[in-house]
Amino acid sequence: MFLKLAWLNIWRNKRRTLITTASVFFAVLLAIATRSMTDGVYENMIHNVVSYSSGYLQIHQKGFWDEQSIDNTFEADEKLSQILLNNPDVEHIMPRLETFALASYLEKTKGVLILGIDPEKEKEVNNLHEKISQGKYIETINDNAVVIGEGLATQLKLKANDTLVLLGQGYHASSAAGKYRVTGIIKLGSPELNNNIVYMPIQQAQYLHGAENRLTAISIMLNKSSSLDKLKTTLQMDLDTDTYEIMSWKEMMPEMDQFITADSTGHYIIIGILYFIISFGLFGTLLMMTFERSREFGILIAIGMRKRLLAIILLLESLMISLIGCLAGVFGGFLVVLWFTKYPIYFTGELKEVYENYGIEPIIYFSNNQNIFIVQTLIVLMLSVILAIYPGLKVIKMKPIEAINS
Amino acid sequence: MAKTIIDAHNVSKVYNPKTVPVHAVQNVHVHIEEGEFVALVGPSGSGKSTLLNMIGGLDEPTTGNVIIDGVEITSLPENKLIDFRLHNIGFVFQSFNLIPVLTAKENVGFVLQLQNMSKNEREKRVMQLLNEVGLEDKVNSKPGELSGGQQQRVAVARALASKPKIILADEPTANLDSKSAGNLLDIMAKLNKEEKITFLFSTHDMRVIKKARRVITLVDGKIDSDVEQIPT
Numbered sequence: 169m170f171l172k173l174a175w176l177n178i179w180r181n182k183r184r185t186l187i188t189t190a191s192v193f194f195a196v197l198l199a200i201a202t203r204s205m206t207d208g209v210y211e212n213m214i215h216n217v218v219s220y221s222s223g224y225l226q227i228h229q230k231g232f233w234d235e236q237s238i239d240n241t242f243e244a245d246e247k248l249s250q251i252l253l254n255n256p257d258v259e260h261i262m263p264r265l266e267t268f269a270l271a272s273y274l275e276k277t278k279g280v281l282i283l284g285i286d287p288e289k290e291k292e293v294n295n296l297h298e299k300i301s302q303g304k305y306i307e308t309i310n311d312n313a314v315v316i317g318e319g320l321a322t323q324l325k326l327k328a329n330d331t332l333v334l335l336g337q338g339y340h341a342s343s344a345a346g347k348y349r350v351t352g353i354i355k356l357g358s359p360e361l362n363n364n365i366v367y368m369p370i371q372q373a374q375y376l377h378g379a380e381n382r383l384t385a386i387s388i389m390l391n392k393s394s395s396l397d398k399l400k401t402t403l404q405m406d407l408d409t410d411t412y413e414i415m416s417w418k419e420m421m422p423e424m425d426q427f428i429t430a431d432s433t434g435h436y437i438i439i440g441i442l443y444f445i446i447s448f449g450l451f452g453t454l455l456m457m458t459f460e461r462s463r464e465f466g467i468l469i470a471i472g473m474r475k476r477l478l479a480i481i482l483l484l485e486s487l488m489i490s491l492i493g494c495l496a497g498v499f500g501g502f503l504v505v506l507w508f509t510k511y512p513i514y515f516t517g518e519l520k521e522v523y524e525n526y527g528i529e530p531i532i533y534f535s536n537n538q539n540i541f542i543v544q545t546l547i548v549l550m551l552s553v554i555l556a557i558y559p560g561l562k563v564i565k566m567k568p569i570e571a572i573n574s
Numbered sequence: 575m576a577k578t579i580i581d582a583h584n585v586s587k588v589y590n591p592k593t594v595p596v597h598a599v600q601n602v603h604v605h606i607e608e609g610e611f612v613a614l615v616g617p618s619g620s621g622k623s624t625l626l627n628m629i630g631g632l633d634e635p636t637t638g639n640v641i642i643d644g645v646e647i648t649s650l651p652e653n654k655l656i657d658f659r660l661h662n663i664g665f666v667f668q669s670f671n672l673i674p675v676l677t678a679k680e681n682v683g684f685v686l687q688l689q690n691m692s693k694n695e696r697e698k699r700v701m702q703l704l705n706e707v708g709l710e711d712k713v714n715s716k717p718g719e720l721s722g723g724q725q726q727r728v729a730v731a732r733a734l735a736s737k738p739k740i741i742l743a744d745e746p747t748a749n750l751d752s753k754s755a756g757n758l759l760d761i762m763a764k765l766n767k768e769e770k771i772t773f774l775f776s777t778h779d780m781r782v783i784k785k786a787r788r789v790i791t792l793v794d795g796k797i798d799s800d801v802e803q804i805p806t
């Protein structure tokens with residue numbers, strides 16, 4: 169009955185209520201769309217960047233990060249892999265041997281990044297094989313072949329099936345030199361990788377460097393919904409931290425983390441302002457709904473209705489008005505997000521370049537993380553409760569006889 | 575001897591005591607016994623509404639006290655007083671008594687809802703009340719779809735719903751034509767007789783005054799006369 173009364177009351181002035189709910193609707197829709205977009209962009213950016221580079225987490229020989237030398241590698245250890253794979257938050261582990269070397273083809277020479285990889289694993293995680301633009305992907309873990317970035321190939325004027333000479337420093341000051349068939353050329357989103365990378369099967373890389381069975385890092389990809397920080401903490405307990413260091417991408421790429429924090433702060437402020445404006449509209453409506461009915465409230469108190477009950481009805485009215493707008497906004501936002509997760513937006517022109525410079529695919533993905541929807545709903549609910557406090561207090565302080573005579 | 579239901583003891587009301595004091599009601603004694611049908615009359619500004627509001631616990635007397643059915647209401651805390659009104663006093667105001675979004679039935683049932691009466695019981699009682707005020711065919715009409723007289727009859731039915739000891743009505747007929755006014759008074763008189771409900775109502779209307787069995791006249795906040803009469 170009281171619910172019904174509140175419901176009927178909000179429709180006394182249809183137009184005003186519709187305008188108010190519409191403003192809540194648009195605010196929620198906009199907030200969800202922008203949050204989903206920025207979160208999607210960040211998630212995608214992080215995923216892209218880390219899957220080609222560090223992974224979400226990396227395990228190194230202790231001290232490797234400060235002195236990134238082949239001498240600071242560690243022995244690949246079945247037990248270590250087992251501990252990692254047994255953790256439910258870990259989706260993939262990728263053994264890596266990462267070094268710098270000189271690459272030359274005919275009279276061209278260039279500094280390159282050699283990334284010793286498990287070709288099958290990288291295929292699974294990054295779909296590296298799909299990005300091959302010329303030739304083929306690496307077949308096996310000890311294939312005597314490499315895949316190089318398209319930009320690098322262009323600079324060296326090299327085609328698939330040509331032979332690349334690599335010269336670098338091996339384990340314990342040995343020299344590392346070898347000739348490799350370029351089996352494929354790969355086109356990567358990140359120009360930095362595209363212009364510098366040489367993918368090599370890990371066993372070949374170990375052999376090249378005289379670092380049998382040694383790794384610079386194990387990169388960890390985690391399950392989509394898992395928490396990075398939680399995983400890091402568990403691993404720190406599971407592993408011997410005197411031997412290994414465990415770092416997250418945030419530590420290894422602090423610029424990206426800072427960029428995301430700064431960028432999302434801007435978005436939070438904009439959404440905050442949006443809700444602030446909406447609050448005024450809602451508050452105005454609530455005030456009018458209270459004052460124009462003060463005589464009626466006076467009569468209800470006179471015939472025996474407790475003021476608190478009346479204030480609760482006002483609160484219900486506030487909740488209803490904002491919830492209608494909010495639920496419509498959540499539904500609308502859901503449709504928008506659904507649409508754009510199916511048909512993501514592709515950047516063109518300058519923006520595309522900007523994104524590529526950060527090593528990100530120039531695509532806007534939308535995050536469909538349910539937290540976005542829940543958070544917006546909670547914000548609106550909270551606002552409608554807070555905004556109902558003042559009209560509620562007015563009712564509590566109301567003197568029935570004055571209200572009736574007003 | 576019937577028992578005293580309203581005992582206003584030496585009540586006074588002074589508005590704006592600090593600036594321009596208005597002595598709206600001065601040292602008034604009113605005793606009304608169960609089942610009486612009393613009109614409160616007097617010129618405009620004589621203090622009728624002020625007195626009724628104090629008797630109904632809507633306004634506090636500056637001095638004196640009001641005892642309804644043995645309960646001294648002047649000293650009740652706010653929520654107790656509201657609950658006391660809910661169970662013991664029915665109100666009919668001059669106009670716009672009802673909640674406009676609810677039907678006649680729901681308006682009457684509202685009070686019973688406040689008393690947590692079960693749905694079935696409520697339904698029965700509401701229909702019976704609307705019957706008594708002759709609105710059995712308007713149960714589902716909203717106030718906006720009813721005439722002024724019909725609205726006041728719904729208000730009377732609502733005032734009656736909680737089976738109060740007294741019904742206080744401040745100029746219930748002021749906005750009605752004389753036919754509807756007479757009709758409303760007849761209904762009130764009938765309820766007074768059949769259900770033994772005590773009525774105290776203020777009015778200016780001579781035809782309404784004639785229906786009362788006792789007439790209290792206020793002049794300048796004091797009781798000028800208090801006479802019994804045979805209603806006509």
Ligand SMILES: Nc1ncnc2c1ncn2[C@@H]1O[C@H](COP(=O)(O)OP(=O)(O)OP(=O)(O)O)[C@@H](O)[C@H]1O
Pocket residue numbers: 589590596597598616617618619620621622623624625
């Ligand atoms: N809230 C108030 N503040 C100050 N003075 C008031 C207030 N309410 C009433 N008065 C004064 O008290 C006196 C009595 O008013 P009251 O309304 O009780 O008279 P009434 O007999 O009901 O008049 P009417 O027949 O016009 O309704 C009047 O002089 C009025 O101006």
Ligand SMILES: [Mg+2]
Pocket residue numbers: 622623624744
């Ligand atoms: Mg009056």
